[in-house]
Amino acid sequence: MTAPTPTRSGLDQLAGEFVTLADALDYAADGETGLNFYSIRGELTLAMPYRTLRHEALALARRLLQLGLRQGERVAIVAETHPDFMRVFFACQYAGLVPAPLPMPFVFGGRETYVAHVRRLIEEAQAVALFVPEALRGWFSPADAGSLRLCSTLAGLPADGEDLPCGGTGADIKLPTIGADHTAYLQFSSGSTRFPIGVVVQQRALMANISGILQHGLQIRPDDRAISWLPLYHDMGLVGFLLSPLAGQVSVDLLATQDFVRRPQLWLSLITGNRGTISYSPSFGYELCTRRERAINKTELDLSSWRIAGIGGDMIRPASLASFARIFAPCGYRPEAFLPSYGMAEATLAISFAPVGRGIETDIVDLDRLEQDGVAARPASLDTRARTLVLCGTSLPGHEIEIRSVDGDALGDRRVGRIFVRGASLMKGYDRRPDETQAILSPDGWLETGDLGYRLGDTLVLTGRAKDLIIINGRNIWPQDLEWSIERSVADVRTGDVAAFSIEQDGHETLIVAVEARGVADPADSERLVRAVGDAVRAGHGLDSLVVLMAPGSLPYTSSGKLSRSAVRQRYLADRLAAVAVPA
Template identity: 30%
Template sequence: MPETFTTADPPTADEPLLRWLTQASGDAGLHVATPTSGWNYTSYRDLAVRVKVFAAGLQAQDLRHGDVVTLMVSESEQFVVSFFGCLLAGVTPSTVMPRGLFRKADGYISHVSGILTAADPALVVAGEESQAYAEEAVKVSGLPSPVVTFTAVRESGAQGPPVRVPDDRPPGRTALLQFTSGSSGDPKGVRVSWGALTANVGAIRDWLGLTPQDRFAGWLPLFHDMGLIGQMLTSITSGVDTWILSPEQFIRNPGRWVECFGKYGATITTSPSFGYSYAARRVSPDDLAGYDFSRWRIAILGAERIDPVGVNDFTRLAAPFGFDPHALVGAYGLAEATLAVTGARPADGSPLATAHSTVVEPGSPVGARRDGLLGRDRGTGEHLVGCGRPLSGLVVRVLDDEGAEVPDGALGEITISGTSLADGYVLGDRRRIDFDPAGHRTGDAGFLLDGDLFVVGRIGDGIKVRGAMVFAEDLEAELERVSGTRAGQVAVLLGRSGGCDRAVVLIESSSPERWNDRIGTIVSTVRARTSPEFDCPVYAGRSGAIARTSSGKPRRRVLWRDYLAGGLTDWQLATQEGRS
């Protein structure tokens, strides 16, 4: 076998995920952003040595194969080393959101202790910055799990015998316990088998057509599926150069992300739609002087509803420097499918579509037609973006309420099956729920159009009006348009309480009083899309007040429960419009 992948010998779909540790190259590696403007580089050959030392340190903890090890590590290289160290040592990593990404300090310990209760780890590994949080969360959970620091494990491995690599890893054994981003607020661990993890990474490689000439750059948090599998696992196990920023570094200066493509020749990234529109607002054409984006061949968009207006702003910024909008690749995925489910074909671009109405009964046509190309055409907030076709080994069907498959262009629930489907959940009370291998109903609504998947919204974040579903995401897109807010500053909570259908509108603003003259427009827009009978209170809050999941989606169900309990303490009632 060659020491590293060559152009004639790229990684294949069934490439074992740990083979890179024995074939690691000194010519490619991991670039981690420093706190200032530089990058710390570690070749994959050196990184592999550190992984093996850490794995030996884990084995010195007297763990059994398959034991869960919770990782509370925020520094990027330490995270990479500890995660791959768990896989190599034969234990099951379970990753936790760093404190810095959790919005409310007083809720972090409760959040972590809930995850620990569900995961029941044999060991908790914490970075020095997280040790106190880890110890407190273990105490609250009542578990006997010991807490050790990353440094202690590493030093133990350096002083002890070499790692003992397990003889085999049965495809059905759990490789990863991946907690979903938590829109409901309840801890829910997804059991991802070795077979599913290997299959999904292989499917992503095939979809993207990865070659050794590719270079990956991203800013997503590494503990969650899109950053963990799409950004870290796929790139490192494929042996391609990888640049990683933290989310905080990206927010402070998105130009560092853009620099990876214009200056260092990165070719692939993945980001929510927000990342592109945010970079368009914060980076100026003058900042791009001398950059060349002509090698940037894939820019994946996922994790949230894609905003074609904001993406077009990014294209207008980057196109004069060689960026091709055909590089923009819409995708759909979820932790229950390990990560990726569908994706637009690279170089084809992602289609825009308009629908006559998504407020229809499941199984009814939405009247959709193709209407442009993402990035090239500006579109509106009402446009839906195609998320492509199923990746290899996966099957996507759209079903009505009775479980029957609906025709092309008809609305229904997205259901997935195939080689990347996870085994099931572990819940907060440690109950295990197995997925139906014949098809897992995702709770997402969408439709297929000429083979491409279009995602409308979460079924749990909608309400039926006269037999038809109305989705919060549709209302949010419309309210952003009529109120002049940026994407992500509006959340709509839909539900029924006190015998009344309600649409609670939350708007982030530094000046709540500025919304007073727009309340009538906001309320009339909501009622036009729902019913004149809807109660529609409008609240304003500070920037960042909308509670979000780790992937940036509004935690609508958590916010709805807070509303019912009178717990919207971070919000000011802008005005209350009663029922007509």
């Protein structure tokens, strides 16, 4: 096909009203819509109608079973924004296999770090097969396969009938019957553990979340069209902009994440050219477009079709969104298109949505009362230190949200506490991690999200993370991971000599790394240490950081012997860190 799939499917629109994801694809395949893949030059490289995806996924499902894979086994897939990922993911749905999407290497500092990370994810998932993109064919040697029985690109599969465990042809293979209680996929989620663990997402939970997203959150229409550059290994990209549109028979125009980062105009140009109506981004996507304003030809843009500009994945900064709306207003962008929402992988994706068509609504609170008393009180005067917080709407139908104190008591309006959620979209549990599951999921179905917030009637307002989670560019980053990378990579840094945290600086989240500088004799030594720490963070995590050198023994610890990152952060903000010899 030389043209993208049409916007209208020609079917009676069903908004996620299916038992399984395979049922949703079966229905969408009778229509005209599908997936469209675009290059960094903005050119359509392939239009894949849902009927084509279904046909190819069914054939591949039989091939995978013919290769000896068995129902319920896990298949790791590097989640490239490419038709091959879609083919393998949906083949797993029909074959009763459990796909586990893996990140692409652009979020890592190099080949060695990336391969080691993927190897651990494969082990965590207990995957028996791994599919990688053609571009990464040479990155994985037989030694990387470990317990894998299959490690291949899609094109590298053996020919039909060639040295296959089951013999015969793919057509001889009978596909299993998949029901609501079967596992749809594993979604890796970074929690309080040292390494990501798999969230078990059942078909029942997935379809409950998708129907809530389409019907309640987005209020889907027959003339909607989705545009996305979000990574498919992340729940917002996978569920929000692959699985949900498919289950609503909506066409999706897809850009690779790294292509968007290089050329953010591509996102806005696709919305313009294809009359996109729904697209989401964490804060950094809107901020990137704002920062690159001069490189974007606004005279070529028409954003008047964009009715839902979703925002999620991190704390929402209303000032950044206001800048985006102001800059692109001449292009037809309407600020009421902004749609705040809240979610997490443990709830499949979405938990709450603000009302469609009302844009960013905020609550201004007394910052001192918020910090000291845990009360979101209105400022007493114009001189009061204040914080502007975004309203994240109401819970999906059939779901409940509670704000609880540290003692577990339900709190009233404007009382800040831990956010708990219950409903049909929640995970079955972490994969083979009963202790971690029990720690956050109660026997009566309440999930402790790890976030803090308060209520205004039925409306949820987030205030931040309950723990030390660092959120940069929509990524959830645990400080321990950064600290361990530095301790492993930099010979001059001992265990316990480093603390990582983030601050908001000039409207952006900035990563700060405080390091105790041992053996630093002059500015040259300081410069080498700063550079080595920065390189370690960049190589291991793909992040830039501001490195602060401190006097040995000056990092604060709690009475139980744990590093107090919150105290380090407070001292930094108060300019009371015992900094030493930072090079000019």
